[in-house]
Amino acid sequence: MTIEEFYEDFKQNLSADSGDDFIQNSFIEKMCEVISEQGTMPDAELVGYKFTQRGIAVDAFAKDSERNRYVLVIADFRNTNKIETITNTDITKSLKRLDRFVEYCGKRDFVEALEESDPVFPLARYIFENRSTISFDFILITDAKISAKVKEITPAEYDIQFAKRCEVWDIQRLFELESSGRERETLEVDFTQYMPDGIECLRTSTGDALLQSFLFVLPGGILADLYEKYGERLFEQNVRTFLQFRGKVNKGIRNTIVQQPSMFFAYNNGLSATGEEVITDDNGTRIKKITNLQIVNGGQTTASIYTAWHKEHANLDGIFVQVKLSVVDSEKVNDIVPKISEYANTQNKVNAADFFSNHPFHLRIEEFSRRLWAPAADGSPRQTHWFYERARGQYANAQTKLSKVEASRFVALNPKDQMFTKTDLAKYYLTFNAMPFLVCLGAQKAFAGASGHKGFVSIIADEWSKHCNKDGDNTSINEVWYKTVIAQAILFKALNKRLASILRDLNYGSYKSVIIPYTLARFIHEIAKTEFSFDFGKVWQAQNVADTVMDNLLEIADSITHYFMDKQTNVSEFAKRETCWQEIQNLPVTLHGTIKPFLRYKDDAKDEQRSAQQAQKDLNKIHVLQYVVEKGEQYWWKLRDWDDGKHILSPKERGVLDIACKISLGRIPSDAQAKVLVAAEKRAIEEGFYVE
Incomplete structure (x- = not known):
């Protein structure tokens, strides 16, 4: 696929997701999701704020609490027939709008003039109260292509006052990532920037070893700077989250750093890390560069050192950390790194250790998505697949060795708008299982868990274990389960598209991502009060949403929208709380009699699930035999x-x-x-x- 073909495909998918009226917001959501997946920033919130007369704008923001940093995002979305070029002048104009936004947030009259219900208000207020203590990164997202004349993107280059770093995500960068087949962009750590000759190391592997391995000692100041620069990108493969200083381990680390720095090396277990390539000096005794460095055990150590340095201004001169580095080929990362992480993480229970992309759950969903044909929708001449991308890049990789004709056929049978990811799956599942407040936390938190709530990872891991028989075979995740979640995806996408223009007319478009999960959850909750359940099988068979069902959903969405508008509070923040869901459960809604054909008795649903579990049990037997034969x-x-x-x-x-x-x-x-x-x-x- 050429970049021009990618651009056209990208635009069509944006339009299919939200309609032409809401395509810019869809673009911002998509780009923020991609950037978040890269570990560059946490999940973002859309605010869509512009004050044209003063040249102020901000489209989205993300708060990185660990590093007390705000990422501000602005879009230069053109939606043109051909890819345009974004120049230095264009970049300056956009970044200056963000800079002026931060500047004006320092003025009381500006902040107080904002409505409390405005999505940008909590951001502006927080900046007003804390601007001197927080740092900012600016990100410009655009569907244009950066001019070849643009050499360096730094705050100094564009005379930016408030940002520590500036970054541009253009259509070329997105194209290269999507077509690379990699989950994330390559991360290269250059130690010669800190020590001209590199970091002294000891090679511990022999020529016969499956993996190269090194031991080295990393100064605490360098580790803190790496975390400052790359943040969560250093922990993409880590299964544990940093618990701040609430746990005994972290308090101990912090106390040693501040009170007994000379004992830190003796007390601390150090880091276990992986990399895909290591460049050493000619003697092999100093590491100069590591490609895709990942800390798979030692997240608490790293974050504690950084926090002590950043927040408490601790002197790190006497802090040194032992590092065990394993060099893992990129093709083996998903197989080997989870095992290294699982075996290395022994201090705390690792709930997600077995939930990497090669967990049996993901493999089963992938198998369903490749094997089961979705019925042809109205007007379509063929059946298709819903393509599950359990690891980023699978969809692109599946086409790399195909001819143009073969690739076209692949896309026809696996439409791009029917490709879904792990975080998409989490969003659909949590919405229809009465947890819309988790969905509103953002894709990554909904998947991993946050705010004292289990995320999709833990919920499904528990579900998988609970319904495993004595032989370890799970039967609850079966074909009916899969078809149900695809039907939920169809409902989610259809409502997303229909609500776009409605919310735009109400000037409430920024809250679409909140209203959709609450509407669908409230709809299912109301049905659950009766003797019926919703028949997702009919949505699967039709591959669309009947007008009668959509009309009922839109009526509920209207009630929820006005409920939020009447609250006169920050909707994005309130929607993340379970109390919001409790209130909306009590909101009066009506089920239309016209949806009765899409309801069925709960006992019938239970019978279907029992049959599906037996069918999955038989299928598991076949898979075991198939495994033996294929070996x-x-x-x-x-x-x-x-x-x-x-x-x-x-x-x-x-x-x-x-x-x-x-x-x-x-x-x-x-x-x-x-x-x-x-x-x-x-x-x-x-x-x-x-x-x-």
């Missing part, structure tokens, strides 16, 4: 040879293994035998069996 008899011979010297397997397991060693002769294990063999293989791996 091939050579693999099973290796296990047999290994066990000859170990005697780990029981006679029964050895008997099944003998059958698997003769697959080419037509000896296929039964379902029960395949299950025995897989269990035996798992135990053998725990005892040290390994095939590269």
